[in-house]
Amino acid sequence: MAASALLPWHVEHWQRIQAQVAANRLPHALLFAGPTGLGKRLFANRLMDLRLCADNDGSVDACGVCANCLLRKAETHPDRFELMPEDGSDQIKIDQVRTMVDWAYQTAQRGKGKYVLIAPAEVLNIQSANALLKCLEEPPSGTHFVLIADTPGQLIPTIRSRCSTMFFRPPPTDAAMSWLESQTEYQPEHEVLLKIAGGAPLAVEAMINxxxxxxxxxxxxxxxxxxxxxxxxxxxxxxxxxxxxxxxxxxxxxxxxxxxxxxxxxxxxxxxxxxxxxxxxxxxxxxxxxxxxxxxxxxxxxxxxxxxxxxxxxxxxxxxxxxxxxx
CATH class of the missing domain: 1.20.272.10 (Zinc Finger, Delta Prime; domain 3)
Structure with missing residues (x-):
């Protein structure tokens, strides 16, 4: 089983994803958008882990013990690719995207499809964004793309139009406080920090630390x-x-x-x-x-x-x- 439960404010999104999977209609490109501190990357990782798991029984989590899950834990799964800024850069560059595209058109090695995580997607420069767009327009069979963006408006419109967008919004204050109190002993500053963080519970945890x-x-x-x-x-x-x-x-x-x-x-x-x-x-x-x-x-x-x-x-x-x- 996964080490952490599904976050309460993710439940509705997860149900939507599960329905798409059950109907064999999971979009080839997903954009998870919304403020930082809401766990968009956690959600994306959970989805990809679940889809790559060899022994999943339809539950909310990957099994965590099959060969695929062990490869994922070791960050050596051959059918998972992550694009992020490298070598101190603040951008995802075109050479990185070209490497990913070459990889994406190869056959999956573990038989469960291939998944690309792009985060943060808004730091694609114009050249790398256009290179990605060509791949999204003619997606490789069996390859899914998951883009994460705190500010999706910074993505070029043509990329946004090629993705199925799922917006993550802060939960109601009482729900956020309940979750925080379930994670740690209540402190008066939780309410202050939640206000400063725009209602994002995971941001509060980071601020405390x-x-x-x-x-x-x-x-x-x-x-x-x-x-x-x-x-x-x-x-x-x-x-x-x-x-x-x-x-x-x-x-x-x-x-x-x-x-x-x-x-x-x-x-x-x-x-x-x-x-x-x-x-x-x-x-x-x-x-x-x-x-x-x-x-x-x-x-x-x-x-x-x-x-x-x-x-x-x-x-x-x-x-x-x-x-x-x-x-």
């Missing part, structure tokens, strides 16, 4: 210090002790709330620190925040590229830009 609220307190203090004229270099020396990706992500999230406050929008995510954010939102034009957001997004892309920038210098640049925005 990353010490999100502690890092957020550090970032809020950073804003306060810089607003009061503190040295960006000194401030950077403090915040650089945190994970740069986490710091930047929190800054982006807080700034989006600051923009909402400037606009008079009451639907902010960091509701528990509204009193800290409100003074920062006063008297600062919206355009200032967007300039800072653009810079933060550039920094995040640089980190994602694997370029390994100097963390201290990056944080000094971020703190300098933040001080300018708050001036």
């Amino acid at each position: 990353a010490g999100y609220l502690e890092t957020r307190a550090c970032v809020l203090n950073l804003f306060s210090v810089l607003r009061d004229g503190g040295s960006p270099v000194s401030a950077a020396s403090v915040v650089v002790k945190q994970m740069p990706e986490t710091v930047i992500g929190i800054m982006v999230s807080l700034i989006l709330d600051l923009v909402r406050l400037v606009r008079g929008d009451i639907e902010i995510r960091h509701v528990d620190v509204t009193s800290d954010l409100a003074p920062l939102s006063r008297g600062i034009p919206e355009a200032q925040w967007f300039l800072l957001l653009d810079y933060l997004i550039e920094c995040r892309a640089l980190l994602a590229s694997g370029a390994n920038p100097n963390a201290q210098l990056m944080m000094e640049g971020i703190c300098t830009r933040t001080a300018e925005a708050l001036a």
